[in-house]
Amino acid sequence: MSGKGQVLSVGVDLGTSQSAIATSSGERHVVDSFVGWPVDMVAKKVIKKQVLIGAEALENRSLLDLHRPLEQGLIKEGSEKDVAAVREILGHLIGVATNGKEVKVRAVVGAPAETLRVNKQQLRQVMRGMVDGLIIVSEPFAVAYGLEALLHTMIVDVGAGTTDFCVMKGRYPTEEDQRTLTKAGDSVDELLAKLIAERHPEIQFTIHMVRGWKEQHGFVGEPTDKVLVHAPAHGKSTQVDITDEMRIACESLLPPFTETMYDLLAAVEPEYQERVRRNVTLAGRGAKIRGLAGRLEAALEELGGGKVAMVEDPVFAGAAGCLSIALDADETDWEKMSA
Numbered sequence: 001m002s003g004k005g006q007v008l009s010v011g012v013d014l015g016t017s018q019s020a021i022a023t024s025s026g027e028r029h030v031v032d033s034f035v036g037w038p039v040d041m042v043a044k045k046v047i048k049k050q051v052l053i054g055a056e057a058l059e060n061r062s063l064l065d066l067h068r069p070l071e072q073g074l075i076k077e078g079s080e081k082d083v084a085a086v087r088e089i090l091g092h093l094i095g096v097a098t099n100g101k102e103v104k105v106r107a108v109v110g111a112p113a114e115t116l117r118v119n120k121q122q123l124r125q126v127m128r129g130m131v132d133g134l135i136i137v138s139e140p141f142a143v144a145y146g147l148e149a150l151l152h153t154m155i156v157d158v159g160a161g162t163t164d165f166c167v168m169k170g171r172y173p174t175e176e177d178q179r180t181l182t183k184a185g186d187s188v189d190e191l192l193a194k195l196i197a198e199r200h201p202e203i204q205f206t207i208h209m210v211r212g213w214k215e216q217h218g219f220v221g222e223p224t225d226k227v228l229v230h231a232p233a234h235g236k237s238t239q240v241d242i243t244d245e246m247r248i249a250c251e252s253l254l255p256p257f258t259e260t261m262y263d264l265l266a267a268v269e270p271e272y273q274e275r276v277r278r279n280v281t282l283a284g285r286g287a288k289i290r291g292l293a294g295r296l297e298a299a300l301e302e303l304g305g306g307k308v309a310m311v312e313d314p315v316f317a318g319a320a321g322c323l324s325i326a327l328d329a330d331e332t333d334w335e336k337m338s339a
Helices: 041-047 054-061 080-098 113-127 139-147 184-200 207-217 241-252 252-268 270-277 292-303 317-328
Strands: 005-012 017-025 028-032 037-038 064-067 106-110 133-138 151-158 163-169 176-181 228-231 236-241 280-283 308-310
Touching: 005 080, 005 139, 005 317, 017 080, 017 317, 028 054, 028 080, 037 080, 054 064, 054 133, 064 080, 080 106, 080 113, 106 113, 106 139, 106 317, 113 133, 113 139, 113 163, 113 176, 133 139, 133 317, 139 151, 139 163, 139 280, 139 317, 151 252, 151 270, 163 252, 176 252, 184 207, 184 241, 207 228, 207 241, 252 270, 252 292, 270 292, 280 292, 292 308
Parallel strands: 005 106, 106 133, 151 280, 280 308
Antiparallel strands: 005 017, 017 028, 037 064, 151 163, 163 176, 228 236
């Protein structure tokens, strides 16, 4: 990638909680989807930067005007700072991918299935002048493409803002083949925080702490160990048992997930329904909730049985799938993106 004549293909999974990029040069990077600007001149002197992105922004959030610009897979409405924050995240990812070299960049970006039309317009505006070519696809389709799971399969992509379902029938999926739920990682975090506050009103915690506890200990089904965490109570570090709260919060995903799987399966031609049931794949960070694949597989028993498996790399499955699309795309598939 040494000259402007070279083309770097990239796949981007722009997520509510984390965003990832995979490139044709073999680079892979992931960043927390947070952006912050110093709140005043003192903060700017301490930070010594104009803007912080990702984990660095989270760690210094008390000094920042902190933005998590994506909500349920969409750029938050009515805030120029949130639009600017998305541009900062994408610019950061593309910057680390190009490593300062002047190359043409063609990007395939994943968006939630049912918000694709709105997201396309938003992302076109944000990425104008940032890349030379753009294709926007649904996130579960990108996962399926990367896995070459293109026929008689179902993808369940459990993100933070949305969970996306897609049945693959050997062609590009239609709206009828896909569903987007707002029951996802953020809804689990919010319920878990509510349950902990009710059960343990004496302790202090933030949603960031709750998110970390879920990502480390999240499970459904019978617990194998107690979920013990530490949080301050009246200024003193206190150990708290949140096993029951964790189980209730994580299991809140099961009814809507099961209902959506049943609904999509019922729309598959009868002779192919069993094949789809036996080829269900979980992706996204939420797929790492212990026991989730097993409980969804058990739910398929009512329909005659099925198989649910998790992708090998939930964090990069979407970005890698987008990259696969970028590498296979014809010249006519690309939107030209001038400044």
